[in-house]
Amino acid sequence: KNQVEQSPQSLIILEGKNCTLQCNYTVSPFSNLRWYKQDTGRGPVSLTIMTFSENTKSNGRYTATLDADTKQSSLHITASQLSDSASYICVVSKEQAGTALIFGKGTTLSVSS
Amino acid sequence: DGGITQSPKYLFRKEGQNVTLSCEQNLNHDAMYWYRQDPGQGLRLIYYSQIVNDFQKGDIAEGYSVSREKKESFPLTVTSAQKNPTAFYLCASSMGTQSTEAFFGQGTRLTVV
Numbered sequence: 001k002n003q004v005e006q007s008p009q010s011l012i013i014l015e016g017k018n019c020t021l022q023c024n025y026t027v028s029p030f031s032n033l034r035w036y037k038q039d040t041g042r043g044p045v046s047l048t049i050m051t052f053s054e055n056t057k058s059n060g061r062y063t064a065t066l067d068a069d070t071k072q073s074s075l076h077i078t079a080s081q082l083s084d085s086a087s088y089i090c091v092v093s094k095e096q097a098g099t100a101l102i103f104g105k106g107t108t109l110s111v112s113s
Numbered sequence: 114d115g116g117i118t119q120s121p122k123y124l125f126r127k128e129g130q131n132v133t134l135s136c137e138q139n140l141n142h143d144a145m146y147w148y149r150q151d152p153g154q155g156l157r158l159i160y161y162s163q164i165v166n167d168f169q170k171g172d173i174a175e176g177y178s179v180s181r182e183k184k185e186s187f188p189l190t191v192t193s194a195q196k197n198p199t200a201f202y203l204c205a206s207s208m209g210t211q212s213t214e215a216f217f218g219q220g221t222r223l224t225v226v
Binding site for chain 1: 117119146148153154155156158201203205214215217218219220222
């Protein structure tokens with residue numbers, strides 16, 4: 001069964017600290033993996049995308065990693081800011097006809113001062 | 114500005130009434146999607162459309178209907194047959210269903226009163 005599992009479900013950190021969010025998937029055949037940020041009451045916005053051959057990709061203070069062998073990805077946030085408080089959703093794209101996006105349930109991050 | 118627009122942002126419906134959520138995009142995207150998001154849940158696919166005048170059921174299509182008469186528009190009707198319609202609804206579009214990135218609207222929060 002094609003699934004995307006994220007952990008932890010929620011996380012609280014102090015402003016300025018680093019954190020890492022995890023995403024494990026069983027989607028096959030794998031096409032790519034994308035991390036989205038969703039602010040409360042808003043639509044998700046793409047942060048990074050990673051294909052099978054990529055191991056690391058950065059977008060400012062966000063760094064995503066991908067291990068296609070173990071089917072794991074992580075999103076590392078450096079020097080967190082209050083504006084990082086949001087839900088982070090891992091989405092895996094499957095190579096097939098028809099819709100191919102499989103969503104994780106997200107990790108809710110709260111950054112406090 | 115190119116983008117995807119959902120309206121209204123908030124919607125209240127009485128039990129037994131049908132209601133239609135609007136989704137418009139000017140990105141020239143072929144594929145459009147409707148998702149439902151409940152607290153603590155991932156995004157669940159309701160319907161998707163790959164081209165004009167064609168659409169397919171997603172994982173939770175019961176109680177919903179859609180149309181795709183124009184490339185730019187993909188309205189979702191929540192019918193009285195949907196037993197638990199209170200939720201956050203997200204519309205998205207992409208170049209095609211194999212596209213790696215979906216662009217999301219800002220969502221419509223539907224509340225049944």
